[in-house]
Amino acid sequence: MTTVQVDLKSLPNLPGFSFPAYKERYHKSQTWNVVNNQRIEQKEGFSHDKPKFVKAAKPVDTWRQGSLPNSTTRHVFKNAGDGIQYSELPAWDAFDRHVLRFTGYFKEAVVETNLENHRVRHVKIYYYLEDDTCHIIEPRQDNSGIPQGQLIRRHRFPSPNGGYLKPEDLQVGDMLQVYGRSIMITDCDPFTRSYFEQAGEPQGPAELPESDPFQETREAMKHKEATAPRTYEKIYREVMLGGGHINSDMQQFLEKDKKVLRFYAVMDDVSTPQFERRPFTIMFFLADDQVEIREQYPLNCGRDNFPIFFRKGRMPMGAYRVQGPQSQPRKKSEFVHGHDFHVGQSVTLLGNYNFYIYDADEFTRRYFQEELGEQLADRADVTLPERAVPRAATPPYTGYGSWADSMSSVTHLIPKPPKKDFIKLFRHEGKVLRFKAKFVEPKPEDRDRIFVISFYLQDDTLAIHEPPQRNLGIVTGRFLEKGIHMNQLTGNLFAPNDLLPGNCIKVYNFEFYIMDMDEYSRKVFEDPNAHLRVFDLEAVLQKLRESMRQQYPLVRDVFRRFDSDHDGVLTVQEFQQALEKYGFQLAIEDVLKIMKHFDCRGDGQVSYNEFCDMLLDEDYTTGMMVTKPALNEDFDPNYAERAFMKSAERAETTQVRKAVKELGDVLYKKQGFLTRVFKEIKHVTHEDFVTCEQIQSALEQVGHPFHIEDIQRSVLYVMPDSDLDRVNYLELFKAIVSSFHDIAASR
Incomplete structure (x- = not known):
């Protein structure tokens, strides 16, 4: 009898019969790991995909580089060269928010109409480098009749060569085959081109996309007129020939559609207990001779937000009366017309409402100038x-x-403890002004009494002391305790100028005559900067370097301590605060001398590299230590001018960054906010160009007031070449929203 050895594991799993699975290890699989101080997920146990790593070039001496002006930026390359030091990083970290964008088109047959046989559909291809996923969207086109938007959702596209789509498969001028569609790639954005140039595979030149009959028809409608413009002579000839049955209202609508005359008016409302001047916008629609009046509610005015004062319709002239079934219809001349309005005119509408027109928009002024030959008056000031x-x-x-x-x-409903002025306390600590005084109209026994009045500059307190005198017969010493007292002659707290010799003061019903002052007080009044000590600037420089090195172990922390606005440089004000922090109260000229010693380039500001070079000692190179250069104590007025100019530029840069950041927060983070702003702007003008004041008014109407300077800063930041009196608000808001993440927040 022959025994056959059968491997049970090699047998197929037949229905109704299976072998038990035996495990040798029952531990829970590890799915996380740390590589280059980055937590990544190990996917070998769940799928066939391995974690994707890329090579990132290491920056040189990053600890020596500040954020400004010589900052270092990490650029990620596809293949690093042999001479470049690199490290491997997870793709989701190195390629975060790195997207390749291509434009292209594909053709689609159209069989439902005889006007066209194909349609060219333009698409945008997005390739995400962090996970090699793609998605395709089709920009929406007006009146196309085709559902547009997201064409293919985001996922990893299969490659025609097997596997998944890679960046190398996307080339300008090539055809992309995806899910049965052939997409012709015509162009890519600048970031995509720079990425492929760094990878050694530059993209080809851009190609012109094809057009279709539908697109050509839409473009022709914008530039061509269907027929010759109708004139009165043409209408007369048609009537004489037996035709000319023209609908005058329709002709007016076709010629003047979307043309609106806007007048800005105010109405003095005396019906309320408190006088109020209410602003209005009177709009006259030239297409159908209808009028609409909207009230422009000021912010926090207390009124319900119902802006329509008179709904769009024809407004009768004169007193308002109710039209019954048997009433005769009004003639066209009995209705209000926009040609009757002028700037500076008071008109009575709706029977008893008196409006004063003080301004009109640019289109209205241009319409009156070109069509009617009239020049409207300038804007009138109606602000109360x-x-x-x-x-x-x-x-x-x-x-x-x-x-x-x-x-x-007095100033708070719930009293709060008063706050001390620590800056004044720090600058004037230990400074006392002393004055000699006597009683005014004293009694016979008080004629020989002499008092010393001490005024403390650090907290504006006053104390009076009576020095001892031989055979006076009066117990001398402290006459008035130190404290903040009021001068009864002026009704205000004591100030240094109240104690000048020759003046009289009165405190607690005691009136004193100031006789003299000490030498220190006289120097303070003659020269306010006389109290500043004269320092040896070279000793101050060495003491400053030593104190800074002892405060923090790292120079980076010392620099951040004094860089209050975190812009990567020290201005003259920040450098002066650093000196005062270590107890050196120097004149501004001496501060500029020490600052110039730190500023090797002489550009009026101290960068992080210059700060490190002056603060740290040189290394031992050839057996001898390199000493620091001596301080030049000559004052340079040109350097002082550059330093103050740089300080003003840095302050303006901070204001610009703050203005763009605040405006971006409102436009980007609030859902549906742009729609509300566009609606408010459309109430002001129908053109695409507005002024900065109109943008400010629209933002204020939706509850977000901004200063006009912040609006101008934001416009010039995102659109440097634009005119502040003619701003394309669609492009402005688009640029602010798209650059929202590019503005660095305060660190």
Whole structure:
């Protein structure tokens, strides 16, 4: 009998019969790992795809480079050269938000009409480098009759050569085969071209896309007229020949459609308990001679937001009366017409509403000039003066507690502890002005009494001391305790100018005559900067370097400590604050001398590299230490001018970044906000160009007021060559939304 060895695992799994699966390891598989300090997911256990790694070039000496002006940027290459140091990073980290964008088209047959036999459909191809996925969208086209938008959702496209689509398969001028469609690639954006140039595979030149009969017809409608314009002579000839049955209303609609005269008016409302000047916009539609009046509600006016004051329709002239079934219809001349309105005119509409027209938009002014031959008057100023609200009188000082405590009860409903002026305390610590005084009209026993009045500049406190005198017969010493006191002659708190010799002061019903002052006080009044100490600038420089090195272990932390606006450079104000932080209260000329020593390039600001070069010592190279250059104590007025100019430029840059960031937050983050803004702008003008004031008014109407300077800064930032009086608001908002993530936030 022969025994046959059969491998049970090689037998197929027949229905109703299977072998038990035996496991040798029952642990839970590990799916995470750390590579180059990056947490990545290991996918070998779940799919056939392995984690994708790419080579990223290492920046040189990144710790020596600041963000401005010599910043380093990491560029990711497909294949790094032999002489470049690189590291492997996960694709989702290196290629985050790196997208290749191509444009192309494909043809689609049209069999439902005899006017065209094919349609050219333009598409955009997006290739995401982080996960090799793609998606194709088709831009929407007006009146195309085809559902457009996302054509193919985002996923990994199969390649005709097997596997998945790679960046090498996308070339300008080639045909892309995907799911039975042949897409001709015609162009790509600048980022895609730079990516392929760095990879050593430059893209070809852009190709012109084809056009179809539908597109040619749409373009012809924009530039060609169907027939010759109708004139009165042509209408007369047609009537004489027995024709000319023209619909005058339809002809007016075809000639003047979308043409609106806009007048800006105000109405003085005296029906309310408080006088109010209400702004309105009077719109006259030339297509059908209808009028619409909209009220422009100011922000936080307290009224319900129902802007339509008179709904669009024909407005009768004169007193308003109800039309019954037997009433005679009004003639066309009895209705209000836009040609009757003028700037500077007071008109009565709807029977008893008196409107004063103070301005008109640019189209209306141009229409009156070209069509009617009339020049409208300039804009009239109708703004009301600010209502002067009398300020309540400050109650007198009660004498209990300090002056700041009493004023806190006046300025706040719930009193708060007063805050000290630490800047003033730091700059004037230990500075005391002393004055010699005596009583005004003293009693016989008080004629020989002499007082010393001390005024402390650090907190504006006052103290009076009576020095001892031989055989005076009066106990001397402290006459008035140190504190903030009020001069009863002026009703204000004591100031240094109140204590000049020859003046009289009164405190707690004691009146003093100031006789003299000490030498230090006299120098302070003669020269306000006389209290500044004279320092040896070379010693100050060495002490500053030593103190900065001892404060933080890293120079980077020291630089960030004094770079208050985080722009990567130190301006003259920031450098002065750094000196004051270490107790050096120098004049601005001395500050500029030390700053010029740090600024090797002489551009008026200290960068991070220059700061490190002056703060750190040179390494030992040839056995001898290289010493730092000596400080030049000559004042350079040209360098001072450059330093202050750079400081002003940095301040303006900060304001521009803040303005664009705030406007981008409103436009990008709020759902449906752009639609509301466009609606408000359409109420002002039907053109695509507006002024910065109109943009500010539209944003204010939707609840987001901006300063006009911030609007102008945002316009010039995203559209440098634009005219502030003629801004294409569609392109402006598009540019702000698209560049929202490019604006760096405050670090």
